[in-house]
Amino acid sequence: MGKDYGMIASRVNVLWVVLSAVGGMALGAWYMGSRIQSPAEMAARTAPPEPSPILVPVESRVLSTDVVTRGTVRFGLPQPVSIAPSTVKGGAGLISSLPRPNTPFNEGEVLMSASGRPVFVLRGAAPGFRDMSPGTSGSDVQQVEAALARLGFDPGPVDGNYDQKTSAAVERMYQKAGWDAFGPTREQRAAIAAIERDWSDAARSRLAAETARDTAVKAVAAARAIGEQNIRQATIDSAARYGTAKQLADARAGKSLLVEAERARGTHAAAMADADIKTQVADRALVVLDPRQTEMTKAAAEAKLRVAQSAQRKARVEAELAIENATREASLADERIKAAEGAVKAARLEGERSVRAAQEQQTLSEFDVKVATERFERLDRELAAARARLGIQVPADEVVFIPSLPIRVHEVTAVVAGSASGPVMSVTDNELSIDSQVAIEAAPLVKPGMKVAVDEQALGIKASGVVETVANTPGTRGVDGYHFYLGVKVENTPVPLAGFSVRLTIPIETTKGAVIAVPTSAVSLAADGTSRVLVDRGGRQEYVTVQPGLSTGGYVEVNAPNGQLVPGQLVVVGYKTAEPVAMK
Known part of the structure; x- marks a missing residue:
């Protein structure tokens, strides 16, 4: 099988x-x-094909000439963070907490803590160097006010003056972060109490000085009144003692009324005595001749005559004595006038002395009032200023200023329980930067502030940035001698670019906006030297004269009169010939 x-x-x-x-x-x-094949077939297949135009649309686009290079993305350069000592706290505290490296922080967040107190991070170009409290003013205060305003805590005018509104805003910032704001210290309150005591003493001293001044003013008025009264009294006393001024003047002129009166009185007394003697003589004669009269009666009549004669002699003597006395008194008129004037003058001088003494006392009392008032007003201002400063404070060791935020912790150099003073860590900007380079011939074209397109096709990266730094000399900051260092700051991007190598495109010349542009192959030169483009109008082709502009990147800006070119129109950039049909 x-x-x-x-x-x-x-x-x-x-x-x-x-x-x-x-x-x-x-x-x-x-x-x-x-x-x-037959001969006819071979002839048909070997004939040249009819060429067809290559059409592209007219575009509206921005044209620019670019510098292209590459760079590596990184976070900002590390910068140290230092804690300034606080005078109001009397010394540096001990660090109680520190952040971990690479921890990001935004403005208004607590960076670390020292002795149980926070250290806030705020944006500011100048570092903090002193304690701030109500009444403080300066650029550091203005930085705090600007930060408070950005964080939504209204500090009032951002004018660099730390007032009560700024104090209230600082307190709200602390409260939102979960901390108690730093209020007045025991020493500050004790200083306020001492100023208040001095102020009270000054107020009492001013009141006592004002009372003494008022008394002195009244004493001056009283001295004037007493002086005037003494002058009047002296005048009256002089008149009573020495006669009136007219009498004294008459006595000086030899017209003493007292002498005249004494003379008249003596004459009258003499006349009376003579009349009495004549009467007694007549009475005696009647008695003697009357035989009826007795001897006794005759003796009485004789006695009366003798009495009358004695009275006459007495009157004459007294009149002469009175006249003599009056004359002597009249002769002392000048001395009496001087005595009277002296008494009045003495009263006047005494009054003036009393007034002057009272005025001097008034001047002294007014000076005392001035000194007491100045001291009171000075202490009043000091007390008002001290009370105004007795608000929420910002100790120097509770805030650090960073020029650009947010930040990222780069390295922590301090340790917990160490002194909260001096450098404690370094941070970098949370914003990205790119280290790059440009060739020597391109460096003069690149300026800070220019826009930069950042991309890397292999990684699908696209971002934008701005030129931040262009070195002044080649061969610095790690680049070779044929290039200039170029620093680019990356604008906000959600893509984590740190560590990547990217391509940088910097437009050097631009049309400053969208323009009508066609491929450079669409522009040809006419016989008269003008530029033109061939426009396809539904199968019919027509030349349009144009004025070319900026040409870059395979495109050229064209300007046609009367709007003969619009975006979307088709222009001829070349011709293509169909492939010959293969022989069978």
Whole structure:
């Protein structure tokens, strides 16, 4: 049976060989028949094909000339963070908490803590160097006010003056962060109490000085009144003692009324005495001649006559004595006048002295009032200023200023329980920067502030940035001597680019906006030297004269009169010829 099976297999193989040979012969016959053509067919197939135009649309686009280079993305350069000592706290505290490296921080967040107190991070170009409290003013206060305003805590005018509104805003910032604001210290309150005591003493001293001044003013008025009264009294006393001024003047002129009066009185007394003697003489004569009268009566009459004669002599003597006395008194008129004038003058001088003494006392009392008032007002201002400063404070060791925020902790150099003074860590900007370079010939074209397109096609990265730094000399900051260092700041991007190598495209010349542009191959030169483009208008082609502008990246700006070119129109950039049909 095995033998029969081998014979059958051999026959099948032979059959397959025969069939393969027949099929190959048939295929060769078909191929040779397809290659045989008539002369007409060969002429038709060898004629050149008609060319067709290559059309592209007119575009509206921004054209620019670019500088292209590469760079490596990194976070900002590390910058140290230092804690300034606080005078109001009397010394540096101890660090109680520190952040971990790579921890990000935004403005207004607590960076670390020292002795149980927070250290806030705020944006500011100048570092903090002193304690701030109500009444403080300066650029550091203005930085705090600007930060408070950005954080939504209204500090009032951002004018660099730390007032009560600023104090209230600082307190709200502390409260929102979960901390108590730093209020007045025990020493500050004790200083306020001491000023208040001095102020009270000054107020009492001023009141006592004002009372003494009022008394002195009244004493001056009293001295004037007393002086005037003394002058009047002296005048009266002089008149009573020495006579009136007229009498004294008359006596000085020899017209003393007293002398005249004494003379008249003496004359009258003498006349009376003479009349009495004559009467007694007549009475005695009647008695003597009357025989009826007795001797006694005659003796009485004689006695009366003698008495009358004695009275006459007495009157004469007294009159002479009185006149003599009056004359002597009149002769002393000048001395009496001087005495009277002296008494009045003495009274006047005494009054003036008393008034002057009272005025001097008034001047002294007014000076005391001035000194007391100045001291009171000075202490009043000091007290008001001290009370105004007795608000919420910002100690120097509770805030650090960073020029650019947010930040990321780069390295922590301090340790917990160490002194909270001096450098404690370094941070970097949370914003990305790119270290790059440009060739010497391209460096003069690149300026800080220019926009930069950042991309890397292989990674699908696209971002934007701005030129931040262009070195002044080649070969600095790690680049070779044929290039200038270029620093680019990356604008906000959600893509984590740190550490990647990216391509940078810097537009050097731009059309400053979208313009009408066509491929450079669409522009040709006419016989008269003008530039033109061939526009396709639904199968009909027409030349349009244009004024070319900036050309870059394979495109050229064109300006056609009367709006003959608009975006979307088709222009001819070349022609293509159809492939010849293969001969069969």
